[in-house]
Amino acid sequence: MTQSREALAMMDGTTVTFSKRRGYVMSRWGIILTAAAFLAAVVATGLLVYKFASCAEYEPAGTYPTDGAHNGTSRVVVPAHATEPAIPHTPSTKSPKLDVRLPRAVFPDSYTIKIIPFIYEGNFTFNGEVTVIINVTEATLNVTLHFNDIKIHENTVTVTEHTPTTDGSFTEGKKLSIDHLSNDTTRQFFIIHLQQPLSQGKQYRVSMAYVGNLNDVLQGFYRSSYTVNNQTRWIATTQFQPTDARRAFPCFDEPALKARFKISIARPSNMTSISNMPQEGASEPVEGLPEYLWDHYGQSVPMSTYLVAFVVSDFGHISEGNFSVWARHEAIQQAEYSLKIGPKILHYYENYFGIPFPLPKMDMIALPDFSAGAMENWGLITYRETAMLYKQGVSTNNNKQSVATVVSHELAHQWFGNLVTPSWWTDLWLNEGFASYVEYLGVNAVEPSWKILEQFVIFDLQNVFALDALESSHQISIEVGHPDEINEIFDRISYGKGASIIRMMDHFLTTEVFKKGVTKYLNSRKYQSSTQNDLWEALTSQAHADNALDPNMSVKEIMDTWTLQTGFPLIMVTRDYTTGTVHLKQERFLLRRKAENSSLTTAHTSTTTSAPGTMGLGLWWIPITYTSLENPDFDNTQPSFWMKATPELTLPPVSAGPDQWVIFNIQETGFYRVNYDPTNWGLLIEYLMDRDHFSQIGIINRAQLLDDSLNLARAGILDYGTALNVTRYLANELEYLPWKAALNALGYIESMLVKTGNYDKFKVYMLGLLENLYKHTGFTDNPNDPQLTVYKRVNILNWACSLGHEDCVRNSVLQFQNWRSSPDPDRNNPISANLKNVVYCTAIRVGGQEEWDFAWQRYRKTNVGSEKDILLGALGCSREIWILSRYLDWAITENSGIRKQDAARVFGAIANNAVGQPLAYSFLRNKWDRIREYLGSSLFTINTIVRSCTKRINSPFELGDLMQFALAHRHELGTATRAVEQALEQAEANVKWMERNYEPIVRWLANVTAVAAS
Structure with missing residues (x-):
C-alpha cells in the first residue's frame, strides 16, 4: 500500500512510530506525569487557564450496521461496544500482552463469497454469504x-464434511452439530463451538x-x-x-493464511463491478x-485476505490489451x-523479477474517497484520484511524477507482497520497503530523463533520517499484534528506511547479484x-555463488x-594528517x-534493543566507501571495507595529502551519517567555496554534506558555525539536489526562528543565498525544461516568495489577478501548472x-x-x-466540500503557516472529541493531523x-x-534546541550579514 503522498509530504521526518508495548507506555506516562508536574510548578499560572475534557469512553470507529437489508427475523451475533481500548494503557495498570x-x-x-451492496436504497448496507473450505491440522472442537462491524445470522451457520473426489468435484458429508456460537470482541473473533471435534487431515465446509x-x-x-450536475453518484469499494x-x-x-477466492457481486443493472479476477460468463x-x-468472477490464485x-x-474505462484503467466518466481522459x-x-x-505476471488481467481504478494513496490488491489496484489521474496543462510535473511513482510502487507489489507475502505484519517492511x-527503478525505466534514482536520496533516505534519529523510533522488523499496533x-x-537499506x-x-537473489527468493516462496x-x-546463497x-x-x-535494532549509525572520521591513516x-x-538527561529519555530505552547475534547495543555492519581530492571517484559504490559491528576501526593510509579532503559514503548508498574532524570540515568548506572547483564533488555527495552537517549541528554534535559555513557555498550552487537537501534542513531552523524577533536576520541571509539561483531560474516556466530544473525553480520561488522577495511576490500577485480577471476562470487559467503552488499561496497570503x-x-x-x-494547500496560506x-x-x-480523506491536508497547510500553526494546535486540542468522532480510526488521517499541528512547538x-x-x-x-x-518527544527536542542554539545562530x-553588508 502506498501512503497518501499528501500525508507523506506533511510528515517532514516526524512520522508516527511504534515501539514495543511491554512496559514502554506505562513508563512513558509515568515520566510524563513527573515532567508535567515539574513544568506545572514553573508555569502553573498559565497552565491552570486551560481546562481539559475528561477522558471519554472509547468507542470503535464507525457505526454498527443495521439489519434493514436482510429479509427475515433470524438472530444475529453482534460485537459488543467496547468501553476501553482493546489493550488498555494506564500509569497504574500493567496488563499481559493480548494474543x-x-x-x-x-x-x-478456498472461499466462495456472494455480496449484494444496497447502494441507492438509502440504508447503505450489504448482504453477504460466505463459504470457506477449511483444512484441519489437529482435532478441535472450535472454528475461529x-x-x-458485521452481523452474522446465527441460524445460517453450518459446518459440513467436505470430501474432494478424483474428478475435481467433492461430496458433501454429514452436517456437524453446533453447540453454541460466541464472539471475542477484543480479538475480533467469531467462534463456532461444535459438539464433536473436527478430524485431523480432513476438510470441512463452513457457511x-x-x-x-x-x-x-x-x-x-x-x-x-x-x-x-448536482446529482450524487454512489460507489461501493474496498480497502x-x-x-x-x-x-x-x-x-x-x-x-x-492464503486461500483461493471465488467472488460474486450483485450490482444495480446501470452500474458495473470489477474484482481481482476476470468475470466469468454473462451477468445473471x-x-x-x-x-x-450477478457478476461472477473466476477463482483467484492463492492470496491473502x-x-x-x-x-x-458507474465509471468508464479505457484499455490496452488486458490492462484497464477506470475513473469517473468526467475524468477518464x-x-x-x-x-x-x-x-x-x-x-x-x-x-x-524474471517471473511473468501471474494474473490474466490488471485493472486500476481512481476513487473519489480513499484513505491511503493506493492499494496493491492483486489484479485490481485502487487509488486516490490524485495518485492515478494526470491532466496535461493543469497538473504539475510533480503530479505527473507522483502518479508514475505510485503506479510503479503498486505494480512492484504484485510480486513482492502479493506473490510472496510476509508471514505476519512484523515483516511489513518487506512489502513496503521493497516496493x-x-x-524508483520502474519509473526510471519509463521516464529516464527525470533522473529519479538521484532523487531517492532527498525524498526517502534523508527524509527518514530525521525520524529514525529519535529515541522513540522503532525497529524495521518489530513484533505487533492488535490491529491498532499493526x-x-x-x-x-517501514517505507523509507526499508527502501534505504534495500538500496544499500x-x-x-x-x-546483478541482488536481482538474481530476489528472483531465487520469489520462486522459492511464490x-x-x-x-x-x-x-x-x-x-546469501547468490552472493556466495557469485563471489560478491x-x-x-x-x-x-x-x-x-539494520532490521532488528532501532536507529542508524553515525560514523566519526578522524584523520591522522601525518601518517594518512583514518580512524572510524x-x-x-x-x-x-x-548528556541532555531528557525527561523523556528513560521511556525510550526499551526501543533500542540489540539485535540477536550482534556484538552489542548500537553497533551495525557498515559498508565503508570513500574518495578524496587526490583521485575523486563518486561512481564506485562497492565497499572498500566493512565495519563489522565493531565500535572502532582504523583504515590504512588513504590517498589524500594533509591539505586534501576525504569524503565517506559515496552517493550516500549507506544508511548512515558522517562527521569529520575539524580540519577535514575546514578543507571541505574551503573547496566548496571555490566556485570553479566545488562541482568536482558529486552532486549527491554535495547534498549529503549539507544534510549531514546541518543535522549534526541540530543534534549538538557539530558546531552550528561549521554547518552554516557549509551552506555559504550555495550562493554559487545551481543544481537541484544540493539545494533541496539544504532547504529541507534549513527549513527546520526557519520553523524555530519564525516566531522570534531575530527572524529578520535569517531572512536576509537566505535571500542572499537565493538571489543568484533566483536570477538563473527566473519566474517563467518553460515546458521544455528538464524535470529537475522545474523542481529547482518551484523550490526557490516558494522560498523566495515566503521570505518576501519583492519580485517574486509581485509576479505571483499579478498572475493571480490576471486569473481572477479572466471571463471564465474555470476554463481559462493563465498560470503555468508548475507555478500554481507558489502563485496561489503567495496571492492568498x-x-x-x-x-x-x-x-x-x-x-469547488x-x-x-x-x-x-x-x-x-494554498487556502491554508491566508x-x-x-x-x-x-x-x-x-x-x-x-x-462542507472537503472530503474526509483531505482533512489532514487542510490541517497540514494551516500548521505550515506561521500564523496558522497555533490555531491548528488549539483546534486539535479543543476539538479532539469532534475530530475523533468525525474521522473514526482512519489509518493515516488523525496521526498526520497530530504530527502537523505539533511539530513547531x-x-x-x-x-x-x-x-x-x-x-x-x-x-x-x-x-x-x-x-x-x-509529538511529545519532538516538542521537547525543539525546546532543547532553542535553549542551546538560538543565540549562537543569531550571532552567526x-x-x-554584517560582513556581506560591508
Missing part, C-alpha cells in the same frame, strides 16, 4: 474466524450469511460518492489492508431484486498517462508467505543489525544527546477574503484532483485568523500544554497514541 492470533488447528483452502454496513470511514467495504477484510466477510484475516438476474445483476478487492461503480506507463512498468518488472525502493507501523520506518544491499551486493530470513538466505560476499559473511549477519568510530545517531473566496470557488468547481489538492479558523471547522464538517509552556492534552485524553487516543508520544547570522 490476537488465530488458532492454528484449521486454515482456509475474524469478524468486525454463514450476514449483513454489513457500507460505512463512510474508508475501511472495509465502504461507500464513496461524487456529484454530476482491506491490514485487517479490514473481516469488515466485509467472516474470514481468516491473517496474511499467511438476482432473484427477488429485478434491478440487480487483505488483497481481495471489489468495486461497484486523465487516466491516459497511467494507462500509457502501467503496461510498460509491468513488463519491466516481469523482466526484472518503495523498486518503484496500523501504527505503516510509517516512514543493492549496492554492496551489486545489482504463492506462500515468508519472513525476512528467507530473503536473507536467498541473497566473503564466504564467512552472510546477508543475515549484516542486515539483522560508530555510535547511534540521536537528535537529542544522552498577501491578499484577503476576496482572494480566498475566489480560490475556494475554483476548488474543478474536476481535476491534482488542482483540488493544490488549492486545498493570514486572516477567522478564515483559517473557519477552514479548520469545514475540514471536519460533513458536506518549541517553548516550555507549549510543551507543558501538550503534555496536559496527552494526559487528559490518554484513554481515547487509540491508533494516535504513538503519534502523540512522537548577524556576523555574516
Whole structure:
C-alpha cells in the first residue's frame, strides 16, 4: 500500500512510530506525569487557564450496521461496544500482552463469497454469504474466524464434511452439530463451538450469511460518492489492508493464511463491478431484486485476505490489451498517462523479477474517497484520484511524477507482497520497503530523463533520517499484534528506511547479484508467505555463488543489525594528517544527546534493543566507501571495507595529502551519517567555496554534506558555525539536489526562528543565498525544461516568495489577478501548472477574503484532483485568523466540500503557516472529541493531523500544554497514541534546541550579514 503522498509530504521526518508495548507506555506516562508536574510548578499560572475534557469512553470507529437489508427475523451475533481500548494503557495498570492470533488447528483452502451492496436504497448496507473450505491440522472442537462491524445470522451457520473426489468435484458429508456460537470482541473473533471435534487431515465446509454496513470511514467495504450536475453518484469499494477484510466477510484475516477466492457481486443493472479476477460468463438476474445483476468472477490464485478487492461503480474505462484503467466518466481522459506507463512498468518488472505476471488481467481504478494513496490488491489496484489521474496543462510535473511513482510502487507489489507475502505484519517492511525502493527503478525505466534514482536520496533516505534519529523510533522488523499496533507501523520506518537499506544491499551486493537473489527468493516462496530470513538466505546463497560476499559473511549477519535494532549509525572520521591513516568510530545517531538527561529519555530505552547475534547495543555492519581530492571517484559504490559491528576501526593510509579532503559514503548508498574532524570540515568548506572547483564533488555527495552537517549541528554534535559555513557555498550552487537537501534542513531552523524577533536576520541571509539561483531560474516556466530544473525553480520561488522577495511576490500577485480577471476562470487559467503552488499561496497570503473566496470557488468547481489538492494547500496560506479558523471547522464538517480523506491536508497547510500553526494546535486540542468522532480510526488521517499541528512547538509552556492534552485524553487516543508520544518527544527536542542554539545562530547570522553588508 502506498501512503497518501499528501500525508507523506506533511510528515517532514516526524512520522508516527511504534515501539514495543511491554512496559514502554506505562513508563512513558509515568515520566510524563513527573515532567508535567515539574513544568506545572514553573508555569502553573498559565497552565491552570486551560481546562481539559475528561477522558471519554472509547468507542470503535464507525457505526454498527443495521439489519434493514436482510429479509427475515433470524438472530444475529453482534460485537459488543467496547468501553476501553482493546489493550488498555494506564500509569497504574500493567496488563499481559493480548494474543490476537488465530488458532492454528484449521486454515482456509478456498472461499466462495456472494455480496449484494444496497447502494441507492438509502440504508447503505450489504448482504453477504460466505463459504470457506477449511483444512484441519489437529482435532478441535472450535472454528475461529475474524469478524468486525458485521452481523452474522446465527441460524445460517453450518459446518459440513467436505470430501474432494478424483474428478475435481467433492461430496458433501454429514452436517456437524453446533453447540453454541460466541464472539471475542477484543480479538475480533467469531467462534463456532461444535459438539464433536473436527478430524485431523480432513476438510470441512463452513457457511454463514450476514449483513454489513457500507460505512463512510474508508475501511472495509465502504461507500464513496461524487456529484454530476448536482446529482450524487454512489460507489461501493474496498480497502482491506491490514485487517479490514473481516469488515466485509467472516474470514481468516491473517496474511499467511492464503486461500483461493471465488467472488460474486450483485450490482444495480446501470452500474458495473470489477474484482481481482476476470468475470466469468454473462451477468445473471438476482432473484427477488429485478434491478440487480450477478457478476461472477473466476477463482483467484492463492492470496491473502487483505488483497481481495471489489468495486461497484458507474465509471468508464479505457484499455490496452488486458490492462484497464477506470475513473469517473468526467475524468477518464486523465487516466491516459497511467494507462500509457502501467503496461510498460509491468513488463519491466516481469523482466526484472524474471517471473511473468501471474494474473490474466490488471485493472486500476481512481476513487473519489480513499484513505491511503493506493492499494496493491492483486489484479485490481485502487487509488486516490490524485495518485492515478494526470491532466496535461493543469497538473504539475510533480503530479505527473507522483502518479508514475505510485503506479510503479503498486505494480512492484504484485510480486513482492502479493506473490510472496510476509508471514505476519512484523515483516511489513518487506512489502513496503521493497516496493518503495523498486518503484524508483520502474519509473526510471519509463521516464529516464527525470533522473529519479538521484532523487531517492532527498525524498526517502534523508527524509527518514530525521525520524529514525529519535529515541522513540522503532525497529524495521518489530513484533505487533492488535490491529491498532499493526496500523501504527505503516510509517516512514517501514517505507523509507526499508527502501534505504534495500538500496544499500543493492549496492554492496551489486545489482546483478541482488536481482538474481530476489528472483531465487520469489520462486522459492511464490504463492506462500515468508519472513525476512528467507530473503536473507536467498541473497546469501547468490552472493556466495557469485563471489560478491566473503564466504564467512552472510546477508543475515549484516542486515539483522539494520532490521532488528532501532536507529542508524553515525560514523566519526578522524584523520591522522601525518601518517594518512583514518580512524572510524560508530555510535547511534540521536537528535537529542544522552548528556541532555531528557525527561523523556528513560521511556525510550526499551526501543533500542540489540539485535540477536550482534556484538552489542548500537553497533551495525557498515559498508565503508570513500574518495578524496587526490583521485575523486563518486561512481564506485562497492565497499572498500566493512565495519563489522565493531565500535572502532582504523583504515590504512588513504590517498589524500594533509591539505586534501576525504569524503565517506559515496552517493550516500549507506544508511548512515558522517562527521569529520575539524580540519577535514575546514578543507571541505574551503573547496566548496571555490566556485570553479566545488562541482568536482558529486552532486549527491554535495547534498549529503549539507544534510549531514546541518543535522549534526541540530543534534549538538557539530558546531552550528561549521554547518552554516557549509551552506555559504550555495550562493554559487545551481543544481537541484544540493539545494533541496539544504532547504529541507534549513527549513527546520526557519520553523524555530519564525516566531522570534531575530527572524529578520535569517531572512536576509537566505535571500542572499537565493538571489543568484533566483536570477538563473527566473519566474517563467518553460515546458521544455528538464524535470529537475522545474523542481529547482518551484523550490526557490516558494522560498523566495515566503521570505518576501519583492519580485517574486509581485509576479505571483499579478498572475493571480490576471486569473481572477479572466471571463471564465474555470476554463481559462493563465498560470503555468508548475507555478500554481507558489502563485496561489503567495496571492492568498498577501491578499484577503476576496482572494480566498475566489480560490475556494475554483476548488469547488474543478474536476481535476491534482488542482483540488493544490488549492486545498494554498487556502491554508491566508493570514486572516477567522478564515483559517473557519477552514479548520469545514475540514471536519460533513458536506462542507472537503472530503474526509483531505482533512489532514487542510490541517497540514494551516500548521505550515506561521500564523496558522497555533490555531491548528488549539483546534486539535479543543476539538479532539469532534475530530475523533468525525474521522473514526482512519489509518493515516488523525496521526498526520497530530504530527502537523505539533511539530513547531518549541517553548516550555507549549510543551507543558501538550503534555496536559496527552494526559487528559490518554484513554481515547487509540491508533494516535504513538503519534502523540512522537509529538511529545519532538516538542521537547525543539525546546532543547532553542535553549542551546538560538543565540549562537543569531550571532552567526548577524556576523555574516554584517560582513556581506560591508
